[in-house]
Amino acid sequence: MNPLAKIGATFLAFLAGTGRLVMFAGAVVGQAVTPTYYPRHILKQFIEIGYYSLPVVGLTTLFSGMVLALQSYTGFARFSAEGAVATVVVLSMTRELGPVLAGLMVAGRVGAAMAAEIGTMRVTEQIDALTTLSTNPFKYLIAPRVIAATVSLPILVLIGDIVGVFGGYVVSTYKLGFNPSNYIQSTVEYLEFMDVVSGLVKAAVFGFIIALMGCYHGYNSGRGAQGVGAATTNAVVSASILILVANYFLTEVFFSGGG
Amino acid sequence: MTEGTPKIALQNVHKSFGAKHVLRGVDLQVAKGESLVIIGGSGTGKSVALKCVLGLMEPEQGSIKIDGEEMVGVSRSERADAMRKFGMLFQGGALFDSLPVWENVAFGLIQSQGMPRRDARDAAREKLRQVGLGEEVIDLHPAELSGGMQKRVALARAIATAPEIIFFDEPTTGLDPIMADVINDLIVNCVRELGATALSITHDMASARKIADRIAMIHQGKIIWQGSVSEMENSGSPYVDQFIHGRAEGPIKMAIQDH
Ligand SMILES: Nc1ncnc2c1ncn2[C@@H]1O[C@H](COP(=O)(O)OP(=O)(O)O)[C@@H](O)[C@H]1O
Numbered sequence A: 001m002n003p004l005a006k007i008g009a010t011f012l013a014f015l016a017g018t019g020r021l022v023m024f025a026g027a028v029v030g031q032a033v034t035p036t037y038y039p040r041h042i043l044k045q046f047i048e049i050g051y052y053s054l055p056v057v058g059l060t061t062l063f064s065g066m067v068l069a070l071q072s073y074t075g076f077a078r079f080s081a082e083g084a085v086a087t088v089v090v091l092s093m094t095r096e097l098g099p100v101l102a103g104l105m106v107a108g109r110v111g112a113a114m115a116a117e118i119g120t121m122r123v124t125e126q127i128d129a130l131t132t133l134s135t136n137p138f139k140y141l142i143a144p145r146v147i148a149a150t151v152s153l154p155i156l157v158l159i160g161d162i163v164g165v166f167g168g169y170v171v172s173t174y175k176l177g178f179n180p181s182n183y184i185q186s187t188v189e190y191l192e193f194m195d196v197v198s199g200l201v202k203a204a205v206f207g208f209i210i211a212l213m214g215c216y217h218g219y220n221s222g223r224g225a226q227g228v229g230a231a232t233t234n235a236v237v238s239a240s241i242l243i244l245v246a247n248y249f250l251t252e253v254f255f256s257g258g259g
Numbered sequence B: 001m002t003e004g005t006p007k008i009a010l011q012n013v014h015k016s017f018g019a020k021h022v023l024r025g026v027d028l029q030v031a032k033g034e035s036l037v038i039i040g041g042s043g044t045g046k047s048v049a050l051k052c053v054l055g056l057m058e059p060e061q062g063s064i065k066i067d068g069e070e071m072v073g074v075s076r077s078e079r080a081d082a083m084r085k086f087g088m089l090f091q092g093g094a095l096f097d098s099l100p101v102w103e104n105v106a107f108g109l110i111q112s113q114g115m116p117r118r119d120a121r122d123a124a125r126e127k128l129r130q131v132g133l134g135e136e137v138i139d140l141h142p143a144e145l146s147g148g149m150q151k152r153v154a155l156a157r158a159i160a161t162a163p164e165i166i167f168f169d170e171p172t173t174g175l176d177p178i179m180a181d182v183i184n185d186l187i188v189n190c191v192r193e194l195g196a197t198a199l200s201i202t203h204d205m206a207s208a209r210k211i212a213d214r215i216a217m218i219h220q221g222k223i224i225w226q227g228s229v230s231e232m233e234n235s236g237s238p239y240v241d242q243f244i245h246g247r248a249e250g251p252i253k254m255a256i257q258d259h
């Protein structure tokens, strides 16, 4: 085959896929904001996504905060700037590491589970069954997951931020010999409201991406166990990539003013 | 609706998947209160035909009328109105495995008719009794039931909203002959009690003979013969003869691959 034709075909397939995803996202948002709502389902997903992700997010951010303190200390010691450790830890956690790490971990945990569950429902005709029972699968299955993920990720990240900063504090005071009250003071000194808020907005976007990709790939799952397996992998990979891409552009939007 | 309007009417229905032309001009009518069974080999498009009537798939060409009203190309909400007249028993049961048995049965009552959960539970108990299942299964999950019990629950769910039209997709496939006969009896009784119109598909001739008023045979995407059960025995069609006697030799050549 002509290599140009191959590139062209791949590009067209990419455009078509993007178009389908955007239309899917539009349908999901449309169904999520109009009645009927399923509060029981939203609550159930909220527990599933938010509550059960706490250990994963907590552990990840704890050790990241600890390693941040250690790394920046050894690095900054070269030019006698050890005093900046607290600031580096809190800014990195709130702006970047909190949302990105939580997003990636939850994508692995929750995105995969969503794709597997909805994919299985597709393959075993449960989604068709919903439709024949006059229930819109977008409202019943997808909207609650997207709403719950978009709301619970910022909460998870806020907790993760605190845990991460705490990890940095523990390492700095017990291992590196910082004075506890000085450390806390420099943690809050240069921290701005916007640092935290930008991280939480990112988290909400990541939550939306995770649920969207999990549901999209599950809903369009191929036939059989193989189809569900592929849907699960695709959900995690695409959500992770989209999170990193979105992270760059959101950072640019928030801090392009030199903040 | 005038006296002569068929409950279901298909005209020249075509459906393809990529290059695979599955339905190639299906013409079929089902009168009010009649039980029509479509027979045909595996992979001949029986399920696809049913899904087109249900609106789960959109045919590329042709017309499908329910009570004289066109269903192809209508809006989602118009389709949803027609959907309320339908009950469907899926090939694999398609029970919701996240819900207990009673909520599966009462799903249509709760979601589409807005019945309070307490009443719906009583209604589900009554429906389960009709298909020969007792109090002990009502809080179990579908995965805890045997294949025959799952079929019964699926049947109870299909008839729970007292639909005008019930679809059965291979109701006896995968069951032992005795359980298959039990299900056949239940189907006949339920359809008669509701006075419903029934459209079933099967390749099980014992089942077809038992539940059909009239039989239609599908081959290569077209209805090639139809008539009453007694006419079928002397149809004069070599296709029908080969199929009902289960002979490997004859005009029907089974594809070895796929399906
Ligand atoms: N969603 C689908 N996508 C692609 N091909 C399909 C789909 N559904 C059915 N088919 C194909 O259509 C043909 C008819 O399938 P089906 O109606 O399920 O057969 P059966 O008569 O056994 O019920 C098969 O070849 C099947 O592979």
Ligand SMILES: [Mg+2]
Pocket: B046, B047, B048, B091, B169, B170
């Ligand atoms: Mg089938």
